[in-house]
């Protein structure tokens with residue numbers, strides 16, 4: 001089987017591009033340095049993005065983390081999603097010395113999303129409610145240590161079962177559904193315990209790139225009936241739903257009240273507020289609508305620099321966004 005990268009002509013095309021750049025770097029209006037893991041680079045920097053970017057005068061250059069940033073580029077924009085204190089301080093230092101460069105986004109603002117304790121705080125603070133709907137977060141409890149404290153803590157907080165147990169650190173995706181308090185003691189803190197919200201098995205992924213918003217529909221966990229909730233016990237690991245789940249965009253025979261996308265004005269307002277409060281321009285939200293309600297929404301997850309490769313038309317949206325950043329400078 002031939003991998004995409006091995007398709008004859010593609011490699012040559014890359015070399016050709018590099019020669020072209022070396023000969024005339026001034027042809028590029030925008031130079032974007034990127035520091036992404038190889039997995040992220042592969043999913044984000046697809047040939048269709050690089051091709052369109054090149055046409056629009058945007059050049060992507062990989063940042064070499066082992067060399068001083070100031071000696072590379074010069075960049076107009078730096079895109080990054082690397083973690084670690086060392087990288088964070090390199091970037092902070094670079095941001096101070098090079099205010100002319102747009103760093104997407106500030107490391108401390110990104111870090112805010114790495115804990116499930118702080119991640120949803122801004123959505124809760126927003127208390128958003130208008131004629132288009134109400135946006136909440138599920139009631140949740142943080143368990144730092146001592147799993148034996150869980151049953152009492154869940155009773156005190158009056159959380160309603162079943163609960164979704166999520167590792168406090170957002171980069172771990174070992175999620176479980178717990179039907180009773182005692183079984184939760186089997187889990188390993190630090191954890192967030194979150195009320196499970198029935199949502200008809202469909203969720204919405206809202207991608208944000210600066211001011212642009214795209215929503216896609218995805219299959220999700222099925223509802224848990226009241227009888228089932230009171231009769232069942234135990235904790236059940238569930239697989240990483242969101243990356244495995246099929247798109248529900250083209251699904252037919254879905255109940256329209258479940259499938260209908262959240263109203264555009266509601267999403268626009270939510271995105272605008274969160275952009276400002278989080279201080280981020282590149283993120284996505286997982287939103288569900290409580291089943292049986294028309295307009296009660298819950299944000300359950302926020303990710304920095306999500307898999308934009310799955311966002312329809314991302315190459316157009318992203319390149320337009322990068323150009324707009326430079327234009328506004």
Ligand SMILES: Nc1ncnc2c1ncn2[C@@H]1O[C@H](COP(=O)(O)OP(=O)(O)OP(=O)(O)O)[C@@H](O)[C@H]1O
Nearest residue numbers: 138164173194195196197220221241242243300301
């Ligand atoms: N409170 C909740 N109520 C109902 N379903 C939930 C809840 N929290 C999570 N889920 C379900 O579990 C899935 C994964 O949850 P979440 O997005 O928080 O985890 P994650 O590991 O950060 O996922 P990813 O990074 O892959 O999006 C959701 O897409 C949704 O299907």
Ligand SMILES: [Mg+2]
Nearest residue numbers: 242286300301
């Ligand atoms: Mg998610």
